[in-house]
Amino acid sequence: MCGYPVKSMMKPFDIIHLSTCSMSFLAPSFKNQKVIITCHDLFTFHQVLHKRYDFNLEFKDNIKRILNFQSVKSLKKADIIIAISENTKKDIINFLDIPEEKIKVVYNGIDRTLFKPRDKNISRQKLGLPPEKFILLNVGTENERKNMVTLLKALKIISKKNRDVFLIRIGRQSEASRKYIRENKLDHCVHYFPYVEDIHLFYNAADISVFPSIYQGFGLVILEAMASGCPVITTNESAIPEVTGEAAIKVADPFEPDDFYQAIKTLYDSSSMGKAMGLKGIERSGLFSWEKCAQEIKTIYYSMS
Known part of the structure; x- marks a missing residue:
């Protein structure tokens, strides 16, 4: 126009x-x-x-x-x-x-022909991702409202206790994130993809999608993860509860890294709970088309x- x-x-x-x-x-x-x-x-x-x-x-x-x-x-x-x-x-x-x-x-x-459940191992094989890692996924920009450094702080806690946890970030890296990763020596457990064409496969390959946003007008990436059957951890801020309903784990304090750590640990320790959350997400995503x-x-x- x-x-x-x-x-x-x-x-x-x-x-x-x-x-x-x-x-x-x-x-x-x-x-x-x-x-x-x-x-x-x-x-x-x-x-x-x-x-x-x-x-x-x-x-x-x-x-x-x-x-x-x-x-x-x-x-x-x-x-x-x-x-x-x-x-x-x-x-x-x-x-x-x-x-x-x-x-x-x-x-x-949501495009349910693209964002849908697929076999995790096959998706990882197609993307060349390690089959043995417990993969966290975050998608989107890193402007201030996405609260990315809080997730990195949670990752720092996790990395000391669970060496197999790995964060994949899809989107451009901010200077704040780059600085935090460098100063806290987290390079070994986080990998950035500035741009990907097969975003749907990453949702299928991940064990959890984590979105620590403090403000969303809607939350399309959250919906994409849910439709893909990937368990979601997020916040209770702005429009996010409208999208997730009860089909995601929502932390009490979006600025508290330990809240995210505890939520991630809950799903890390219980694959059955992760599977149940994934099924809830698929069902919930059916409300949007x-x-x-x-x-x-x-x-x-x-x-x-």
């Missing part, structure tokens, strides 16, 4: 759907069309207004945060806002004072005509 002049888009359409808040600055340009904006999260506002998330950001990150803050304010120009979780809807109401009736919740979906998502958005379109 951004590759075309806005004016050329105005006449032929009755509804303009902007798929992210970062595009919401375009909303005022559409004078004669109904505008829908999909809002994935409002973490920018949490950073600005909550001391809990008072991170020491670099200058460029502060500039980006300010721009995001201004862009999100353009949500008020929308006729309908689609929030991808009840938590995001709550944030929109609380931070932007937008009437609840303007906000519709439509959950993300892209077909359902598309149908609900279609209903919103027709309601505006």
